[in-house]
Amino acid sequence: MKRYILHTPFNIYHFEATTWMHAVHKHTYFEIIFILKGHGIHNINGNTFIYSEGDVFLLGPEDYHDFAIQEVTEFCFIRFNESIQKHPAEEKDTPWQPIIKTLLTTASQSRGTLVADKQEKQKLHHLLTVLEEEYKREQSPYFAIIRDSLLRSMLMILARNLFSQTPASPQTNDSVEAILMYIRQHIYQPGRLTIDHLADVFHYAPAYISLFFKKQTGESLKQYIIKHRIKLIEARLLYSPLTLAQIADEFGYTDESHLCKQFRKYTGSTPSAFRKRA
Known part of the structure; x- marks a missing residue:
């Protein structure tokens, strides 16, 4: 199975597709995948999930996946190495660090979209919009600080949704x-x-x-x-x-x-x- 390599600590890959052109693969990095429009099937670690507009996925290095696009889909992939979350100058016991480490550690578990609530999806998409705008200025001396703050906020929202223990009504269907x-x-x-x-x-x-x-x-x-x-x-x-x-x-x-x-x-x-x- 092919393994994709990220040669920089961070990048954003935003594109539209009618057919998925990549074979099943793994990565050497983490991915936050935003579905901006369209629908289809996302195969993750041998499991099949329906995706649609607004869905957000988090994949780790050992996850393998591909898409079966059923309607033209606009994707945005935020790709980063774990090193991007390491800040030696910061206090080791800051509250966000263990939460994000736990999120990234459990990312290899097969799951579908991490966020179901419409407002939570909107918050993540707003952060994505700002992050993409800042990415255009990646040569700025302020970019790394702004990037890390935005990415950290995204990961904290994903962690809140993933680790939430609020009971929810199951989808009682054959899926x-x-x-x-x-x-x-x-x-x-x-x-x-x-x-x-x-x-x-x-x-x-x-x-x-x-x-x-x-x-x-x-x-x-x-x-x-x-x-x-x-x-x-x-x-x-x-x-x-x-x-x-x-x-x-x-x-x-x-x-x-x-x-x-x-x-x-x-x-x-x-x-x-x-x-x-x-």
């Missing part, structure tokens, strides 16, 4: 996208992610929803939920001061021992060893 979204929204509430509860929410028989999910994603429903939770826990261990007991409580484990047992099963390491090694 696996709706199930994936529901899982992400309720990852901290294990009681809402049992097979029986998911089957009830999406109006499937318990046995059928498992078969449907595996057919669409290539992974069992239970495995996907556990792996998604483990990735979020890894980010907590790396970028938060929370104790194991606090993390266990946050993710709805019965106790710290239960968390450690499952974490070791899926990573080959205890949470304490993982944190110490990192």
Whole structure:
């Protein structure tokens, strides 16, 4: 699989297309992808998501993707290396740093658009407009400071939407996208992610929803939920001061021992060893 390389810390790629010209690929960088108009299919990590005007995606270096354009689409790709968020002169404990690090760490999880709320989309698009205008003045001595501030604001809005625990009504249709979204929204509430509860929410028989999910994603429903939770826990261990007991409580484990047992099963390491090694 081809891997695209970014030779500068940052660039913006704005274009319109009727046909997607790139094969499935990975990157050496992060991408915020804005859909400014049009609709079609966005294939990310083997999962299929419908995209439409206003959608925003965040992809990390290990994500692989391509588009199937169904209506002429205007894209804007903001591409940046992780180094762009490192500011040695700033205090290490500034509140935004661990949030953005967590966002970028969890970016490789397959998901669709990160923002559903219309006002939140508008805020991001306004920031994009300003960023594109400033990009025309990239030789200015002030550009890097303005760029980093705007990009940081975008990432914080994306993090707020991604990590929000506000319950939302699921899209009760035959799309696996709706199930994936529901899982992400309720990852901290294990009681809402049992097979029986998911089957009830999406109006499937318990046995059928498992078969449907595996057919669409290539992974069992239970495995996907556990792996998604483990990735979020890894980010907590790396970028938060929370104790194991606090993390266990946050993710709805019965106790710290239960968390450690499952974490070791899926990573080959205890949470304490993982944190110490990192």
